[in-house]
Each structure stands twice: as C-alpha cells, then as structure tokens.
Amino acid sequence: MPFTIEAAQQLGLSVVMFLTISAYESCFTREYLDTVIDWIPGMNIRIRDLPSFSRITDPNDHMFNFTLDSAEVASKASGIIFHTFDALEVQVLDAISAMFPNLFTIGPLQLLLYQCLRWLDSKLPNSVIYVNFGIAIVVKKQQFIEVAMGLANSNHPFLWIIRPDLVTGGEEVLNHPSIGGFLTHSGWGSTIENLSAGVPMICWPFEGDQMTNCRYTYKERGIGMEINGDEDGIRNVIQKSVRELLEGEKGKQMRNKASEWKKLVVEAAAPDGPSSKNLVKLVNESLLPKEHIPAKI
Template sequence: MAYCHYGELKNRGIFPLHDESQITIGYLETELNLVPGMKNIRLRDFPSFIQTTDPDDIMVNHNILQTKNACRAKAVIIHTFDDLEKEVPDAIRQKFDHVFTISPLQLLEHQVENLEVNSIGSNLWKEDNACIAWLNQRAPNTVLYVNFGSIIVLSPQQLLEFAWGLANSNQYFLWIIRPDLVRGESAILPQEYLKEVEGRAMMAGWCSQEQGISEGVQMICWPFFVEQQTNCRYACMDWEIGLQIEGNVERGKVVELVKVLMEGEKGKDMRKKALEWKDKAQLAGKPGGSSYHNLEFLINDMLLKNY
C-alpha cells in the first residue's frame, strides 16, 4: 500500500526531499493521513526509497511503474495473513482485483502431504545444522537469535558494536553471520571477543530465517532500508512485539534493549503478545484458515482453470 502511494506523494511535493538535512530536522516525523489502512503512518515509516533528493530516483520510478502494472495482474499475492494487518489488504482490494493474503508460508508448507515436495527446502544457501546440538543444551526462551537477512551490509565498526553489545548483555545468543556481511572485507571478529563469549554464543553460517511472528517471538529491530522501516513500525507500535534500535548502532543501546527483551517486564508482555500472534498465524495456515483458503482458491480457481 505504501508503494501504491509513491506517485501521489511525489505529485504533492512531499518528496523528493529538498535537501538531506530534512532527514535529521524532524521532517520525516510528518504523519501521512492519505494512505488507506495505514493510520498515523509517518514519512519515516515508509519504504526508505522516498528519502531521496533525486526527482528521478531509479527505485522510486521503478516502484511507481510496478504498482501501475499490478493493475493488469490476474491475481495479487500479499505475504501476510488477514488478522495481522486486515485494514491494509482490505484497502488494497479497493485498488486491485483478486488480492490473496497467503502467509505464513512455512505453516502452509506443513499441510502438503506429498513427501517428495516436503523434502525440498526453500534455502538459497546450504543449511548449517551445527547449531542444533548447541541450542538443545539451552532452556527454552533463553537464546537471542540475531540475523541481518540476506542483503544488508555492515561497516566493520557496526559489526563490532553489535558484537560487544551482545557480549556485554550476558545472554546466550545465536548469531547468523554471512561471509559477505561486512562491507569490503570478511566478517571476522577479534580473538579477544571470541574468548569473551566462549560458551555463551554460537556463530553460524547463513541459514533460512523462520518468521518470528508465526513462532511467537518478540524482536529487536534495526531498520536499515526498503520496507524494514515499515515492518519495524508495525512490530513496535501496532503488534507490540518489537523494540527499535534508533539511529546508528551503539553497544550500550544493544545491551539495554537485549536486557529489556530477555529480562524486563516489557519483554514479558511482548512475549505474551507474540504468542497471541502465533496462535492467529497457526490458525490462518491450517485447513479452514484464511491463508489456507486463499491458497486453495488461488490454485483451483485462478491457476488450474487456465490450463
């Protein structure tokens, strides 16, 4: 829905920015009341491509074009489930025909009875199962899972700030570190750090990330670019399962938020909320659930009828 309004925001002169100072002087706190289904959304919560001073930004123009082209699609699939953000899919259905909310995919996958299909993984990288034995030695809800996804690239200093923040939190953590995580060099941590966290940490190669909501997990968010700003806003403000690292990362901030998440009363409340969302996600992915129904309809009434 945010991308659908890029064109209107541009025409109204809300972006591109006049200069880069608008990023820091509070302009991004401007509330946008013209986006159906996204009440009180701020400019800073929109996908980050609009934080540009270039009126011909290639990614802005690309997204405007793609949302226009979506009007010609026979079906639009949204990776969410109805209970999670019902207002947004309902608003999108006013723009496009045949909108299907289908998520969480890993729960829908469990409904497939064909054993050959079940053996096929969705991983782009080879799985590293060495962490399983280590995890099995820890009590439930005592390990922090740290993952920056498949695209984000850190500076060496950002890597160290996260690393020492995790170490100083005195919590167990499983950190997924891609070989290309650090800009311009490999993600190598100093020996003194590895000694400090020995026994408390497990650094693994890349593996597929389970969707936290469907597993009932509260989270710390550090939105970097694209839709991460929007996702963070919903996790922290609407779904009440997230804490945000504001601005650039500092080890003290990491320690503070990890303590709140793992030990504080707010973290406990967030976990209860996360488990409520887990139950709703599980229902959506089961036979009779909204996502299960939408997937069946998409296959039987939209795809198979064309053969």
C-alpha cells in the first residue's frame, strides 16, 4: 500500500513494502510499458501474457495507476520484500536490484506450515489432482459444471477447495505424496507454494498477473500445462490434461522438473539459504536501530 510510505516518513518509522506478486510482475513500471516486450530487462514474454491491468487502454484505470504509484514510491521504503527466492527469478531480480538496492527475496513463506489429511493418506502417490482457484476468482455456473465434469471424467481422485462464493484456498496439502498435480488459476501465492511442493500444474489463468505466472510456469520452468478452452469445451480439455499429467510421459517429465525446483526452494529457505539470510539482512539493515544487537537465525 503506497500511502503507508508517506505516513511512515512523517512519523519517523521504518517501513517495508511486501509485494505478494512475483518479481517479473513488478517489472511493468512506466518506463517499460511502451517498449517492445523482449526489451524488458530479465524478461522474455508475449503481449498476451502481460497482466490484465498492464494491457488496458484507459490511462485513468484505477489498478493501472495504483501499480505505477506503488513502483514510484518503492525507492522510499526502508526495504522491499518479494515473496520469491533468488534461483527462481534470477535475471529479473538482477535487473530490479539495480533500481532498488534495498530489495530482499524471502520465500517461500509456507514452508513453516504442513498438515496431513487422512483422505490423502489413503491414496496412492501422484494419483490425486488438487484444485484451488484462490480467494478472489469467481466462475460462472456453467464453468463450475464443466470443471466438475472434466475432473470426474478423468477417472482420477481430486481434492477441490470450493469457497461459498466461488460461483455468480488449502495449499498445505500440496506436500502430501498422493498429490500428483495442481489445477490452479496461477495466482502467485499458489504458484510459489506449489513450487515448494514439487508438483506440476495445470494452469487456467483468469485475470491480473495470472497470465504472466502461467506463461513462466509452462514455458520457462517446464512444470505446467496451459488450459485454453471455452465454457462448452473446457471439460474435455481438463479431462485430457489431468490424464496426461498423471498418466503420460509429459506428466512424468514435468514431475521430474518440479522435483528439481523443489530442491532449489528447500535450499533457498534453509537456515543458511539466501532467503533466510535476506530476512536477517532486512531486519539488521532496514528495521533495527543501529545501536541494537544484530539479529540472527
């Protein structure tokens, strides 16, 4: 929230910005919006993969201007936290660090949490599809039916987190050995949590940065599939994708790749890993008064 920067400065307080989007998402600031897409430092992306609020034509759009304001005041913050880790977005983080030296990569946060469910314990390894569309996505009734029928027709068990307001979420289960895939809207929180679990994804983005996250998941990291389909045909797409992920050679390759990313995640969040070191550095350099004893993990 950019307004907190000015408030903190007036009160003489340290203030840290915590960005819940990916690092590559944050690159879409004013100086890049009118350039050729492959010129953005650290990125290789198509126009169709841009966040929805970066592709608007109305210069007065609220979300567009909110994003610009956030980027412009970021340099005044005592520190900037990205919910990511160095190995995941190394090129774009290098580019951002040149503009914002007080940047700290601290993630994934959810490694502090783990919960086992009895139902999952009864399933074979890599046999269950996990479905979660996050906290904000709303689908039409027909879309809901299509997803349900596609999952049912795949003949594989699935665990679907359904909010009361999903029609007109949960990630702790991803580490269970029975989970073999994740059908996701590609929100950044869900994406990085899934990387921690080492599970391949079926990506169905709806809005915002989800298109960008989806692109990097299947194209750059090789651990996902992209869903393209309308309301009438999406059930067949989901059915085919679930079977390919859990039964096919492509799914096996994605699981192997996802396991490699999981190792990097664990290394980043270990006590001597870069994310842990960045947390200590953030506290010592940006939050603690100079006369205090430096914090340690």
